[in-house]
Amino acid sequence: MGIVRKQSIYSSIFTYIGFGIGAFNVLFLFPKFFTTEEFGLTRLLLDIALLYATFCTFGSLPITLKFFPFYQTYLPPKKNDLSTLTILMSIIGCLIFIAFSIIFKDLIIRKYHARSPLFTAHYHLLYPLTISITFFYLFESYLWTLKKTVTTNIAKELLLRVFVTFSIALYLFKLIDIEQFFILFSISYIPSILMLLWAIKKSNKFNLVFKISTVTKRLKYKMFSFAFFILSGNVLNVLSKTIDTIIIASQSTNGLTDAAIFTIPTYIITLMDVPLRSISSISIPILSEAWKEKNRSKILMLYQKTSLNLLLIGLLIFGTIFLSSDNMVSYLGSTFAPIKEIILILGIAKILDLGSGLNSQILLLSKYWKIDFITNIFFVICAIPLNYILIKSNGVIGAAYANLIALTFFNLIRFFYIWKLFKMQPFSIKTVWLILISCGCFLLIYFIPSIINIYIDTVVRSILFVSIFSYCIIKLNISEDITDLFNKFKHKYLAKF
DSSP: OHHHHHHHHHHHHHHHHHHHHHHIIIIIIHHHHSOHHHHHHHHHHHHHHHHHHHHHTTTHHHHHHHHHHHHHHHSOGGGOOHHHHHHHHHHHHHHHHHHHHHHTHHHHHHHHTTTOHHHHHTGGGHHHHHHHHHHHHHHHHHHHHTTOHHHHHIIIIIIHHHHHHHHHHHHHTTSSOHHHHHHHHHTTTHHHHHHHHHHHHHHTOOOOOOSOOHHHHHHHHHHHHHHHHHHHHHHHHHHHHHHHHHHHHHHSTTTHHHHHHHHHHHHHHHGGGHHHHHHHHHHHHHHHHHHHTTOHHHHHHHHHHHHHHHHHHHHHHHHHHHHTHHHHHHHHOGGGTTHHHHHHHHHHHHHHHHHTOSHHHHHHTSTTTHHHHHHHHHHHHHHHHHHHHHHHHHTHHHHHHHHHHHHHHHHHHHHHHHHHHHOOOOOOHHHHHHHHHHHHHHHHHHTSOOOSSHHHHHHHHHHHHHHHHHHHHHHTTOOHHHHHHHHHHIIIIITTO
């Protein structure tokens, strides 16, 4: 767990800095200086582009993550054609996307024109945004295989949001107009791509080789079969996660305005995802190597420790967020009143997801990787009709309930598959103690009388909850990794006092 813990900590630090900047954008700048329709447009463009970009990778990401250890073992760097192969696949995927989006443009515009006319007027911005995200994904996967996850997280979580903030600043100071801002938003991934390319070049392990290697010849059928199923599964997975905003914009009464309302609690709950992003990015190459070596004890250890640590951090973040949700509504105004209920529902869903640990990564990198495809199909089969029905009847709150229902069944199925196939499960008695401690701390702070000033009330509640929760976790040694980190910090920095 040494390299996982070390790089996860560094990645989390930069990611949280980026999230702080992103929170400033989402909670302050966009609601205060943009109309709800303009704010909603940025979210809808990004969600659709993320969906299209997943398809455009054309399976190159899972091929890189799954087969890189084989190429590295059996080929010298100057004969490794994996990078060339995956770049060509991504280019083909982008060409298919462009053709598709042109052919079906009129149909898509008809679906959105009534409730989200601002989106139909800016449909063309999907092209640069989608293509840039595609190649960001690809270059990110290269650096993951080299275990350079800190660099990728700086590029994705920090630099990307700094560029968006910079673009907003240009607009606020009237150096650009709103149309120029949307153009800058559509190319916001470009600086991050340049950073990844610099890191790849610096590694001296990236080569463009135009001769098919012996490894490619031997593994080509297995690689393309793997890519097809995993690509399909990934597209379905991203679809299930972005479908709420897409359906809200087309079916909810207020279109892009409701999409903007849903964006805030969605972004806030995404804070709980930061540890998962950091841990999974560095765990993937380690899991890939462990499966190659058939080291199940290493996989089980990683599964259980990451589950406990992800659940612990998720509960801490969720408790801090929800205790201040009333103050958040007071600050944003009555238009955003539904966000408290949405935060509660999405928060519970995310806790269930984090507690499941690295179930997706374990299945994806095992010989049963097709189960990842099957479960993603099930997720979408649940998520799309649930979102459509519940959004039509309950608006943005319906999207939150759809997310909770679909995610619960999704993780239950994966849990039982891993238990049946590998006799592995991520929970222990410490999981029970962790849940009891978090509930006790939350209820203790929740019923404290409110302070009139919302800013002071938020700070007081947050400090009390974090302090009491952290004390209980360390005192009872719920997580060995967290306790070890605290003791090292105490010995290094607090011993002097």
